[in-house]
Amino acid sequence: MKIKPISISLSPNVEKDDLFLAVRLFFSFLRKNYFSTKLEKEFSQYLKLKHSFSFNSGRSALMAILDSLELEKESIVLIQAFTCNAAVNPILWSGLKPGYVDCNKENFNIDIEDLKKKIDFYKSQNNPAKVLIVQHTFGLPVEMDEIVELCRKNELILIEDCAHALGAEYNNKKIGTFGKAAFFSFSRDKVISSVYGGMAVTNDDILAEKIKNYRKRIGYPSYFWEKQQLFHPILMSLIILPTYFVFGKYFLIILQSLKITSKAVHFKEKRGLKPGYFPKKLPGSLAALALNQFKKLEKLNCHRKKISDFYFKELGSLAAFELLPENNRKKSIFLRFPVKHKEAHRIIEKAWQKNLLIGDWYTKVIAPKDTRLEKLEYIEGSCPKAEQLASETFNLPTHINISEKQAGAIVDFIKSCEF
Numbered sequence: 293m294k295i296k297p298i299s300i301s302l303s304p305n306v307e308k309d310d311l312f313l314a315v316r317l318f319f320s321f322l323r324k325n326y327f328s329t330k331l332e333k334e335f336s337q338y339l340k341l342k343h344s345f346s347f348n349s350g351r352s353a354l355m356a357i358l359d360s361l362e363l364e365k366e367s368i369v370l371i372q373a374f375t376c377n378a379a380v381n382p383i384l385w386s387g388l389k390p391g392y393v394d395c396n397k398e399n400f401n402i403d404i405e406d407l408k409k410k411i412d413f414y415k416s417q418n419n420p421a422k423v424l425i426v427q428h429t430f431g432l433p434v435e436m437d438e439i440v441e442l443c444r445k446n447e448l449i450l451i452e453d454c455a456h457a458l459g460a461e462y463n464n465k466k467i468g469t470f471g472k473a474a475f476f477s478f479s480r481d482k483v484i485s486s487v488y489g490g491m492a493v494t495n496d497d498i499l500a501e502k503i504k505n506y507r508k509r510i511g512y513p514s515y516f517w518e519k520q521q522l523f524h525p526i527l528m529s530l531i532i533l534p535t536y537f538v539f540g541k542y543f544l545i546i547l548q549s550l551k552i553t554s555k556a557v558h559f560k561e562k563r564g565l566k567p568g569y570f571p572k573k574l575p576g577s578l579a580a581l582a583l584n585q586f587k588k589l590e591k592l593n594c595h596r597k598k599i600s601d602f603y604f605k606e607l608g609s610l611a612a613f614e615l616l617p618e619n620n621r622k623k624s625i626f627l628r629f630p631v632k633h634k635e636a637h638r639i640i641e642k643a644w645q646k647n648l649l650i651g652d653w654y655t656k657v658i659a660p661k662d663t664r665l666e667k668l669e670y671i672e673g674s675c676p677k678a679e680q681l682a683s684e685t686f687n688l689p690t691h692i693n694i695s696e697k698q699a700g701a702i703v704d705f706i707k708s709c710e711f
């Protein structure tokens with residue numbers, strides 16, 4: 293009997309060395325700021341940028357950037373729909389307002405035509421948008437030339453949301469280096485992972501000084517929170533995944549409800565509310581985990597590419613399933629492999645029943661699916677393409693623990709779907 297699931301989000305990046313490191317760090321009580329500083333230095337070198345600041349999440353990093361821009365209260369921050377509440381909430385928590393822009397149905401990124409309309413709309417209301425956040429969805433870079441030019445023309449401050457896209461490039465330049473600032477995520481199912489973690493980056497000295505001061509004002513999360521994160525890869529690798537179909541799956545629910553391990557999104561966030569552990573600094577132990585993963589970035593992304601090539605080869609000829617168009621395939625790092633199908637939600641459900649835990653990014657215009665849209669100030673019907681995409685998209689795992697054989701099992705399942 294198979295007892296280990298094929299999973300997209302249950303600590304997907306963890307290899308043996310990450311596990312051993314997590315165990316060592318779990319039994320140590322030092323703050324180890326050395327690792328945060330080293331991670332920041334290596335990040336700046338990698339991106340060829342001057343300043344990197346680590347935080348305990350992409351959410352905290354975005355809050356730091358927004359706060360440091362010193363905008364007027366309720367300023368409009370443009371952001372695409374077909375995203376996660378974790379990308380929108382920091383706007384609300386910073387006292388600003390999200391202005392939703394529709395999504396391009398071909399590439400899952402911002403719809404540039406709708407962006408132009410929204411810029412004009414807010415201008416016509418005598419309330420011009422101040423900031424644009426672009427999201428490189430699933431690891432596919434946004435067309436930055438056009439975006440940079442639009443921002444310049446309309447005096448918009450550009451922030452890149454690189455949560456899905458560490459290592460991706462646009463015109464031979466690393467994403468995260470095109471705007472005034474950018475942020476990255478190291479959460480459990482991102483390109484590299486320390487369960488929770490993130491980085492704010494900028495080349496702007498004045499902004500950097502403000503982010504630095506912001507970070508001085510916020511504290512570290514509690515030791516309990518830190519241990520909770522370190523526990524995650526340990527329990528996941530040693531108990532939950534190997535026994536998933538016997539008792540692991542129930543054990544995970546118990547651990548999460550007893551708060552022994554964390555959830556990726558707190559229930560409060562689905563209502564636009566902020567849990568107490570944001571914004572916070574990145575504890576040294578989590579920085580050490582992130583650093584260990586960062587050293588393996590090329591390997592992790594090469595594997596993603598290899599598995600994606602396999603999916604393209606196997607699924608390319610199935611008419612009912614729409615894959616990323618040819619012109620975009622070489623550009624993405626494929627954090628996840630997106631697929632469109634009219635019955636995407638039924639496919640996800642059926643796959644989960646068969647213990648193939650494929651991805652549900654994003655089955656709601658602002659995910660996860662029980663997010664209260666009105667609390668995130670999204671008006672239903674305002675971004676129709678994003679809403680349609682949310683009804684037709686599922687995604688497949690590409691991470692380092694997915695073998696070609698397992699990808700083959702997923703392909704066989706998809707081929708058997710007769711919807």
Ligand SMILES: Cc1ncc(COP(=O)(O)O)c(C=O)c1O
Nearest residue numbers: 349350351376378379455477479
């Ligand atoms: C597109 C996007 N932006 C931002 C974030 C926030 O990152 P973090 O989870 O590190 O706070 C996420 C995380 O889920 C995301 O998917």
